[in-house]
Amino acid sequence: MDTTRPTAGLAPLLALLTVATGVVEAASLLGFGPVFTGMQTGNVLFLAFGTLGEGGLSVVAPTTSLGAFVFGAVLAARVEWRLEAHRLRWMIIAMLTEAVLVCVAAAVAWDLEPVRSAPSGRHLAAIAVLSAAMGLRNVTAMRVAVPGMPTTLVTRAMTGFLSGSLIGRDPSFGTARATARRALSVASMFAGGLAGAAFVRAGFPLHVPLLVAAALALTAGLAGLRVPRVYTR
Known part of the structure; x- marks a missing residue:
């Protein structure tokens, strides 16, 4: 099986998805919970704190998110593997599916306070719905495995960026291109979070940032049609 992986062409698409993550998480954390939909580490901690009744945190929201995330990830793993086996453009299908799911979440959240x-x-x-979409996304990003661009986390990208930069000077963290990808990942997450928070602060209904995130995922999916190869592990 051809394992050509045009990471240079994928980096901008994954950056768009990372911006979308920031927008979605801003809407989730500031409007639905507090709860995360992609960064499940936060939900594990919210669930732990809420179980002991600390911080006035709901256990229902993180439990819902964790369960839906698991469902989305398992379903994505099964479906994407089969699409790849048939040499279909599974990554493009996954991104377009994510856009549809986020639109569904926006419809559910229409005019919600x-x-x-x-x-x-x-x-x-x-x-x-958002957590299921993010479960799908995480599987997709792991299958693509572009170094430094996980699309839903920035801790490892930030660590790699600092270690491989002129400050860290650790050659084991890769090339200047890898360092640039990590910087792009962190900047994209910040930009998405900033945009999402700005929508909430300005008083926009919660469906507005979600529609923006869906548009970003749709744009990434359509742009991916121009990348000539199917991406495989």
Whole structure:
């Protein structure tokens, strides 16, 4: 099987998806929970804190997100493997599917007011759809495996960037191109979070940043049609 992996062409697409993550997480954390939909480490901690009743945190929101994330990741792993086996453009299909799911979440959240605790049924439904989409995304990003661009986390990218930069001077962290990708990943997450928070602060309904995130995923998917190869592990 051809394992050609045009990472140079993929980096801009993954940067768009990382911006979308920042926008989605801003809407989730500031409007639906607090809860994350892609960064499940935060939900594990929210669940732990909420279990002991600390911080007034709901256990329902992180539990919903974790469960939906697991469902999305498992389903994506099964489907993407089969698409790859048939030499279909599974990554493009995954990105377009994510865009559809985020649009569904935006429809569910249409005109919903932000909450700081005790999310309603519609809030939980939006959380579930978004988390399933992010589960799909994480599987897709891991299958593509572009170094330094996981699209939903920046801790490792930031560590790699600092270690491989002129400050860290550690040659084991790769080339200048890898360092640039890591910097792009961190900057993209910041830009997405900033944009999403700006929408919430300006009083836009929660469906607005979600539609923006869906548009970013759709753009990445359509742009990916121009990359000539199917991406395989």
